[in-house]
Amino acid sequence: ESIEKGGYEHFMLKEIFEQPRSILDCLRGRMIPEKGHLMMSGFFEYENKFAKANRILIVACGTSYHAGLVAEYLIEDLARVPVEVEYASEFRYRNPIINENDIVIAISQSGETADTLAAIELAKSKGATIFGICNVVGSSIARATDAGAYTHAGPEIGVASTKAFTAQVTVLTLIAMIMGRRRGTIETTKLNQLMVELESIPGKVEQALQLDEQIQKISAVFKDASSFLYLGRGYNFPVALEGALKLKEISYIHAEGYPAAEMKHGPIALIDEHMPVVVIATKDSSYEKIVSNVQEVRARKGKVIAVVTEGDNVIPSMADYVVEVPETNEHLMPLLSVIPLQLLSYHIAVMRGCNVDQPRNLAKSVTVE
Ligand code: G6P
Secondary structure: OOOOOOOOOOOOHHHOOOHHHHHHHHHHOOEHHHHHOOHHHHHOOOOOHHHOOEEEEEEEEEHHHHHHHHHHHHHHHOOOOOOOEHHHHHHHHOOOOOOOEEEEEEEEEOOOOOHHHHHHHHHHOOOEEEEEEEOOOOOHHHHHHHEEEEEOOOOOOOOOOOOHHHHHHHHHHHHHHHHHHOOOOOOOHHHHHHHHHHHHHHHHHHHHOOOOHHHHHHHHHHOOEEEEEEEEEHHHHHHHHHHHHHHHHHHHEEEEEEEEOOOHHOOOHHHOOEEEEEOOOOOOHHHHHHHHHHHHHHOOOOEEEEEEOOOOOOOHOOOEEEEEOOOHHHOHHHEEEHHHHHHHHHHHHHHOOOOOOOOOOOOOOOOOO
């Protein structure tokens, strides 16, 4: 087992550090910016169908659901098609309205999650086209779908999903870009810039991983907190949810992810000097808004741990702790901003003596309802 961990103390840490490689593997053969090549073989036949879809429904569970939420922002923004994202367990029991003009995207690392599989069967029975995004080749979900794309992240052993999430987001980004091109909703220059930027993401993830030591120090400060709040807006809202889920899963600290502006409708009542608040506040279209959310947290004496874009000097002057991720286009930011949150949960869990790779009560793949 120690050989399989490749010198890392845990599978989860190994998998976090594999992300530059797994994202690259996921992009391989699918995108060559210099040649304007953007293609996914599993998607090719269905490009037309996707382009004509009235609506896209995304079903998933856990971390895969958070990747689906990122896709909602991506597809609506780049391809201008309405997207709904739903927990598979809710979708399957609520008599949803679906028809032949809908496309259902099912996202699953394992390809074996019972609720996601049942949601697929239901959507199929109503005539929808089902597209799967799975990591495990030949899995039940990969076989149950009409078409699909593999994430090529390699085996993920740690129960808390890390590299599968970034690979899912990468595939979904490619889908949004291809759909936008086909539907004429994204300008060629913008598409080309996005392709070039996406190509630079593995290198930028590598840079973000260098935050590891700094994050260990922050983890030592907050490891005994009883509760955490994670805030983000826009593309970083699903990242806030994912950061909170990671912390809950492996460190058993209560954590909530929230859209930053929604804080005033509830969670703000929880903020005092004992409450660490992780704010994902990278430079994007919601930046100015999130600056004022940080001020609101400060005014209530909350301890702010901010994830910012390199070179930002506004939020660092207000936050207690700051980690900088490289600059990128806002559409791609979740691929970078999630990295410090994965590391934070990992180090806190290790410092609390938790079983990081096999947390209590959780399973890697949930094959029962
Ligand atoms: C379990 C795992 C999570 C995962 C979720 C969905 O809860 O512990 O890490 O996100 O299932 O799994 P899937 O394989 O469908 O992505």
